[in-house]
Amino acid sequence: MVKFGYTILYVQDVSKAITFYESAFGFTRKFITPENDYGELETGATTISFASHNLANSNLKNGFIASDLNQKPFATELGFITDDVAKAVELALQHGATAVSAPQQKPWGQTVAYLRDIDGFLIEVCAPMG
Numbered sequence: 001m002v003k004f005g006y007t008i009l010y011v012q013d014v015s016k017a018i019t020f021y022e023s024a025f026g027f028t029r030k031f032i033t034p035e036n037d038y039g040e041l042e043t044g045a046t047t048i049s050f051a052s053h054n055l056a057n058s059n060l061k062n063g064f065i066a067s068d069l070n071q072k073p074f075a076t077e078l079g080f081i082t083d084d085v086a087k088a089v090e091l092a093l094q095h096g097a098t099a100v101s102a103p104q105q106k107p108w109g110q111t112v113a114y115l116r117d118i119d120g121f122l123i124e125v126c127a128p129m130g
Contacts (some may be wrong), residue, residue: 006040006047007078010056010064012037017050020118024095025080025088048078069098073122077114080125088125095110095126097123 011017014032018039021027030047032039037052056064067074082088085103092100092115100122101115111127 003027004046006049006052008049009061009109009119009121010053010066011050014052017025017117017119021048021094023090067120069116069118069120071120073120075101077122078122080123081128082125083127085113085127087123089113089115092125093125097103 009017014036018032018041019028021041022029025043027078030040030042030043031108037055040047040049040102051059053077063075067127080088089099089103096118097115100116103111103113103125105111110129113125115123115125117123
């Protein structure tokens with residue numbers, strides 16, 4: 001059986017990225033390597049991990065496309081579920097997130113907002129379904 005374990009985001013500064021997610025969303029730091037090139041956050045059932053661009057380049061010999069706030073976001077997103085979307089969005093914005101779309105109620109009743117983190121990764125903040 002295969003189990004989804006984590007998502008790794010390639011970032012400029014691992015410590016800075018982890019501090020953002022701790023402050024903006026209340027996640028808990030698992031660890032950061034002494035080299036500050038890899039770290040993980042506790043988020044519930046899964047883990048968000050961060051690897052430095054240097055570490056990513058050492059693993060991916062043909063390189064990668066770095067996330068960049070000055071470019072369109074990748075065709076993927078992190079989804080965070082909360083009972084108070086507006087409050088979560090406001091806190092994230094106070095800690096450096098960039099607004100993409102304000103909270104709005106979808107036709108199926110769910111409230112959804114979109115942000116970008118400090119490295120440009122797309123985040124959906126939404127109410128639980130049902």
